[in-house]
Amino acid sequence: MRIIIFLLCISSYLSFSQTNRDYKKYDLAVQNFKQGDLDKSKKILQKLLKKQPLWKQPILLLATISENEGDFLEAIYYLNLIYQKSTIEHLKGLERIANLYFKNGYYEKAKEYYTSVWKIDSINCNDKTLINIKSCDFAIFQKRNPKQFNPINLGSNINSEMREYFPAISIKGDKLVFTRLIEENYKRSQEDFYLSYKDQNNWIQAIPFPGKLNTNMNEGTLSFSYSDNKIVYTACDRKDSKGRCDLYIMENNISYNLGSPVNTIYWESQGVFSPDGEYLYFVSNNPGGYGGKDIWRSKLTNDGFSIPENLGPEINTEYDEISPFIHPDNLTLYFSSNGHIGMGDYDLFISRRNTTNLNWGKVENLGFPINTHRVENSLIVEKDGLTAYYTSDLSGYGKEDIFTFTLPREYQAKQINNLELEILSNKPGDEVILNNVNFSFNSFKLNQASIKELNFLIDYLIKNPEKKITIEGHTDNVGNEEDNLILSKKRAESVYNFLLNNGIKSNQLISFEGFGESRPVSSNSSEKGREENRRTSFRLVQ
Structure with missing residues (x-):
């Protein structure tokens, strides 16, 4: 079970209100929380609050548990018990409430709280607060002016009760490969590749990717070269890995680590080839970038891959940019980001250039309802420039499914014959x-x-x-x-x-x-x- 780690500060002295017995119960609730037993922890904390309704530490832990359970409104309810004043002492709490409203799609309320945070301490507020205020304005406008959008779940031949993500289409459009998170039990899960073929207009039942690409370790984010004779993919925790996750190439059924200078002691993943085969685009958390995870590219030369170059501040922010995809027109870049102005968590974006010699241009959000307050990523587009596939946690077969839809005209790429x-x-x-x-x-x-x-x-x-x-x-x-x-x-x-x-x-x-x-x-x-x-x-x- 995914647990949000929350630092709980316990007072070094006992007040007259809380007894030693109360603190022991609170400590037990903390232990249950750390062990993943949220229900037991919650029951203990709620009993404590009946005795002491404004005891801060149990309230904060209850808010964290509610957030872990996906009940953002309940988390906000608890936080509002102790963060009600527009003062510097309540700044972090008010910002947390604003974030919860924003993540849950309550943009008007989120803007109200972000604005309060900015007014309290505009000098020390980071740029993210301003971006969040602008994001609220953007989201409110988008919801009032939605794009035409009709996502279709790819169905049970592709999606399951598990997570499916990072789709990849062969250049001919007849093969679909994606990553599936195999959840064997609560203690261990791992990623594998699955393959489906198109029969007329339908994808047939997906099977584990043939050959030796899948192991009992993690493999994910596969992409075809445009000549279909190479595959780039990510593998983690291998004996030959330079970092936790590295990029690998499979060519003529032989796989090998891409090596330096692309792979480093850091995290490299989500590689995609440019259509002309000249560049490999990928994601890395190399500290030489602009933020947490950035999009980079490396040129293929006669001597191998060149030293990677960052795509720059037009694309990358101080936060995370992931899942790049270069359309076959070699002029259109799609990616996902939580750092640009958007609707919530990760949103889908587009950037264009006029020729392959130019840098990527202005970034544009694909808008609502393609993007929502939830996570949207892994967008790919077929050679027709309008048929798109992406990953979303919209209601479906599991926690994340793969969907297809027709891109609105303004976000379509050039059709390639x-x-x-x-x-x-x-x-x-x-x-x-x-x-x-x-x-x-x-x-x-x-x-x-x-x-x-x-x-x-x-x-x-x-x-x-x-x-x-x-x-x-x-x-x-x-x-x-x-x-x-x-x-x-x-x-x-x-x-x-x-x-x-x-x-x-x-x-x-x-x-x-x-x-x-x-x-x-x-x-x-x-x-x-x-x-x-x-x-x-x-x-x-x-």
């Missing part, structure tokens, strides 16, 4: 096949389906004028080898000319070349293999 995904998931020099560029038998004339595919390529090259390509034509082994070579070159030339005649500058089109049947990607012994070998493709030069 399959060709752009192919480009993103390949390195310069890799062959990118134009899957829908097809030709009739022994012909090099482009058809309508081919033109639609090439328009995607035109759009990409116009938006990325620094990119240059070479175009290739290939055939199967049916027919004369020399004829196939000529035909493949003419097909590549047709694509080259179409691009040139539709706005692509010649300096972006390095060359076209035909290879005939000399570079098969499959066996020519079957029709399927021959079909795969009859292809038109391109390679990014830079």
Whole structure:
């Protein structure tokens, strides 16, 4: 059972009001509280209050127990018994009441108490008090002007009576991996990965992630690379760990610790790759940041990962920022924070940039009712830019479930087509096949389906004028080898000319070349293999 640790100060002398027997009962209540027996502790304390209604220590402990039980209003009731004056002596108590109102979604009352705290001691109040006052104003406005929002629980194939969180979607959108907290008993629980496949529009029953990724230790927050050939995940308390939790990579079914300089003696977790594979974004409580937990990134170089850089004060606050997600457009960042102006605990936020060379821009809260006074985190968005998944403790199958919803228009990312995904998931020099560029038998004339595919390529090259390509034509082994070579070159030339005649500058089109049947990607012994070998493709030069 999760217990909030509360420091209880007991007077060094006995007043005339409390007897030695009363103090012994109070000590017993404290022991029961520390051992997790909240009911027994509560009964003892309530009996003590019947004798001494304003005894401060039992009242404070009762408020803490109520808070542990999730009864914030009862906790406020007890605190109001002893904190009623707007004086410096009551400052911490009034601030605690304000926090409880805020966490429970009573924003008007929370603002009233935060304002009192500020008026009592504006000189010594920290910035969080001002942020909380602004958050109350923001939340009040949001509740009066809600966004269109219809979250759908992913159902019993994904969610259970346990906690499910940190969803991850494969680039093709056909695999969902998430973390489940396996609660075996009150003394021990551990995290494992679960996997589900999409069957038409439904996710099938989730199973433990196959292979050796799950152990009897904690594993969590898995993310796919955009080429789907790497997985980054978090593992804790391993023999090769540098800190309590480290980032690991699984590649070709082999897992290894990411090592320095990404992993440190501190806590590193929640890694995600950028779509182009150039950066790894992650969360760390490294004291070199702006707050408790910050979002960092490390660049992948020929020599491994670079020294991580902090995303800066635009993103990170003096509190916690977690669960970063970079959309496939590489221009939209979603994350969760309890430090920016928001609705309550952790809220979901968005930040954008115009190009991949720029820093992330202004942070924006996704608003109510996407965000509430509860915890919202782990937002991911599919390549269509509008289908989102996130974790919430909204009513569901367990304490935390995974939901899906359609993002409001103002928070949607750019839609990415399959060709752009192919480009993103390949390195310069890799062959990118134009899957829908097809030709009739022994012909090099482009058809309508081919033109639609090439328009995607035109759009990409116009938006990325620094990119240059070479175009290739290939055939199967049916027919004369020399004829196939000529035909493949003419097909590549047709694509080259179409691009040139539709706005692509010649300096972006390095060359076209035909290879005939000399570079098969499959066996020519079957029709399927021959079909795969009859292809038109391109390679990014830079």
